[in-house]
Amino acid sequence: LGGSPIFALIVVGVAFIAIVAKAGERFNPTLIYRLSLPIMVAGYVAITLLFDSHAAISLLIINVGYEFFDILTWVLFVDASRRRNENALYIFGLGVAFMFCGMALGNAASHIVDALVAGGNLQANVVAMAAILCLVVVAFLVLPEGTVAQLSRREGHAERGEGRTGRSGATSEGQAEDSDSTSEENGHAGATADHLERHCAAVARDFGLTPRESEVIVLLAYGRTLAIIACDLHIAQGTARTHIENIYRKLDVHKQQELIDLVENHGEANKAKESSSAQ
Known part of the structure; x- marks a missing residue:
């Protein structure tokens, strides 16, 4: 049961709902980022040390970290669609396409790695250490925490600006007055x-x-x-x-x-x- 991705998804779903309920409007995507990568690293370390005796626990930890990271990608898709003012379906469609391409490449690589491990030509702990290295590269080069925090900060400013504009529009009597109010705010x-x-x-x-x-x-x-x-x-x-x-x-x-x-x-x-x- 622990190695089941569906079980991990249930665990993460409950945890994520609890986090959002607790944080409310103060929710910050960087919190999910800080959870996901260390959890996945912990899972791969568990594979290195405990795979023979506790394989299900190791896989559960990895799957939990992965599902947190998966949620983070959806949050960033929302940020991107709002920030760029583009069709949300286009942003999500493009994002999902890249996600599935990555999953397909990973699935193809897993067949090769699985055959090597089964044949005794490759150790599972070597694979785990390589995966940890990949996560470190992601954390420091591909998607550092500063980038996630910056996306969140810009989105917060945009939403506050939209709120001010919306309140100005609600009190104006016409489109011209709303435009003047927005211009004054920008100035x-x-x-x-x-x-x-x-x-x-x-x-x-x-x-x-x-x-x-x-x-x-x-x-x-x-x-x-x-x-x-x-x-x-x-x-x-x-x-x-x-x-x-x-x-x-x-x-x-x-x-x-x-x-x-x-x-x-x-x-x-x-x-x-x-x-x-x-x-």
Whole structure:
């Protein structure tokens, strides 16, 4: 029973419903990502160590991790269809086509591997270690967690923007008024972004930040996480962490909210100083 994919699907289905019910609107796809890959790795480690005595348990662990990853792909399909404003059936159809192509290739490879294992030419633990290597490649090169988090973050901003637009449309009396309201919101958002970036530039100049640190502080002021900063700037997370630590040291702050407050206060102080000088 443990090695049955259907049983694993039932286990994951119940667990996923519980996770969504608990998280509610705070549900984040990165949580499913963090569950899926380590569970699959644990399953392959179990195959290496316990396959002869506990094969069903090993396969159950792998299948549970796979089903979590399968759910993640469906969530990303939804994100992609909303973000691109394209026909959802096209996005899902294309995604399913790629999924089945991958499954077909895996099924063909499994027949070859199965024959080699049965003939004694290949050990099951070697296959398990190769599978672990493939999962590591996926986690760090193909689909790193930062990419999943970035998709989720952008989708969240889009939904909040749609909510604001929807409320503006509900109170307007015609299509022209709704368009004007949306334009005003976009203009206000652009002005706010420009305002924040000018403040960050002033802080970078006055506190002697390097050019790269000047880029990082803007993302920090926007509330971006370490993973998102590393992904946006195409640098390693360790490098991004070093830049953040240097910025905190130069600004004498200890957390992101303190930095955001400092940027805002410093910008307002500079603005007041410029106004008094002009007078």
